[in-house]
Amino acid sequence: MNPNIRRWWRLLDEVPNHLTQVTAWDGSPPPPLNGDGHCHFAPSSVVCLEGVVRIVSHSRMVDLFPGQALVIGAGVWHRHETLRHGSVWFGQGFLPAFSDVVMGDTDGEWRGSLPSNPSRQLMDNALSAVGDESRREVFTDVMQQVLSETVEELPFANLALQRMITRLSSNLHRGVTVNDLVRVSGLSRAQAYRIFTDGYGVPIKDAIETARLWLAEALLANGLSIAAVAERAGWSSPDTFARAWKRQHGAPPSAVRRSAKRKGTVVANHFASQPFTTVGIQWSLTHASWRT
Numbered sequence: 001m002n003p004n005i006r007r008w009w010r011l012l013d014e015v016p017n018h019l020t021q022v023t024a025w026d027g028s029p030p031p032p033l034n035g036d037g038h039c040h041f042a043p044s045s046v047v048c049l050e051g052v053v054r055i056v057s058h059s060r061m062v063d064l065f066p067g068q069a070l071v072i073g074a075g076v077w078h079r080h081e082t083l084r085h086g087s088v089w090f091g092q093g094f095l096p097a098f099s100d101v102v103m104g105d106t107d108g109e110w111r112g113s114l115p116s117n118p119s120r121q122l123m124d125n126a127l128s129a130v131g132d133e134s135r136r137e138v139f140t141d142v143m144q145q146v147l148s149e150t151v152e153e154l155p156f157a158n159l160a161l162q163r164m165i166t167r168l169s170s171n172l173h174r175g176v177t178v179n180d181l182v183r184v185s186g187l188s189r190a191q192a193y194r195i196f197t198d199g200y201g202v203p204i205k206d207a208i209e210t211a212r213l214w215l216a217e218a219l220l221a222n223g224l225s226i227a228a229v230a231e232r233a234g235w236s237s238p239d240t241f242a243r244a245w246k247r248q249h250g251a252p253p254s255a256v257r258r259s260a261k262r263k264g265t266v267v268a269n270h271f272a273s274q275p276f277t278t279v280g281i282q283w284s285l286t287h288a289s290w291r292t
Contacts, residue, residue, distance in 0.1 A: 005110045008103040011049040012090055015143045018067045022139045024127055026073030027222050029058055030232055031173050037079040038169040041214040042094040043123045045142065046070045046080070049103070051087025055080055064089075069139055071127050074218035075232065092146065094120055096210045097201025100154060101146065112151040119145050154199065160185040160192065161199040172211055175234045178204045208234075213248055216241065220256045229253070 031039060037057075046055055048064035055062050055070055057078035062070055072078060083089065083106050091102045098113040099120065122142045129135035156162060164181040171180065181204050185192040196204050212233040219229045230241035245253045 002110075004105070004108070005103070008049065008088055008090070008105075008110070011088060012047075012103065012143075013147060015047060015049070015067070015069075015090075016140050016147070019069065019136055019140055019143070020067040021132070022069045022071060022126065022135045023062055024071045024073070024129075024135060025057060025060070025076050025078070026127055027076070029077075030228075031077040037077050038166070039075050039077045039172070039215070040072065040093050040169065041172070041211040042074050042120065042218075043127045044072050044093040045091060045123065045126075045139070046072070047090040047143070049088040049090055050105075051084055053080075053083065053087060053089045071123065071135070071139065073127055073222075075215050075222075092119070092123070092142075094123070095201055096207060100156075101151060111154040111156045113154050114146065114149040114151050119149075156199060158195055158199060160187050161195050164192065164196050164204070165200065168207065168211060172208075172215065172234045173232050175236065176208065178208065181208075209244070212241075213244065216245065216253065217256065220253055226253050 031037070046053060046064065047069040048066050050066055053064040055064070055072075055078055057072075057076055064070060083104075085106055088103070088105045093100050094116055097116075099116045100111060100113055102109055102111045104110065119142060122138065122145055126135055126138040126142055129138050156165075163184045163186070167181055167184045168176060181196065182189050182192040185195070187195065193204060196207070200207055202210065212235065216229050216233045219232060220226075224232070226242065227238045230238040233241065235241035235244065242252055249256075
């Protein structure tokens, strides 16, 4: 294994015992019509392993130092500032078929996958935790779960795949389509479909639909109107959104808004990942063996 990657894992090993602060960003103004940035369709996290990591979102900004983390809610538009020399970061997110993790510095990154559950439920709990100490304790569980998993390398080094994923995460609210992702890949339709499905875990059409539904669920739970949710998740109209939601859940989206208001809590995600075998290079070593 690359010595840098081994060192990053060793830094990550120390996080649960040295976690001092976990900030949460949930709820956000609509994303801009243009400009840099992106949003995730499920909660994600950023952890500083060395140096400083800066994340910016609308009128807020956070500089993370070693032992500090940020949990970002679905739909929160943000950008990662260029890393400073000597800084190392870790991030975790959730795709339809698995949870993806990334570690990197100014010279490169490494990406891997692990099962979404129970990490997804733990991340939801960290985002909704009340109080700094409670959030820190729950996020410690998130990190311990990652460290207990066997993590497989992802083939995200493919530039065409990276372009398609970036277009999806930065243009969902603009009504991104399958054709948009194929076009930005620079490949033939068949090649783009194959590379995206192999790397992302589901076909392009399914990825777009799932992203919209995941994001809609988070926005509904945060109290947005059906019309606002439809616009921010990229549906052509509230009626189109309502039909897509009812096909998936068997009930109108208004039922979720009423439930969220009664409970006063974030609604649990209904799109739990299914078992998935990563396509690409697979490490035969468990994480525990990487530490030797």
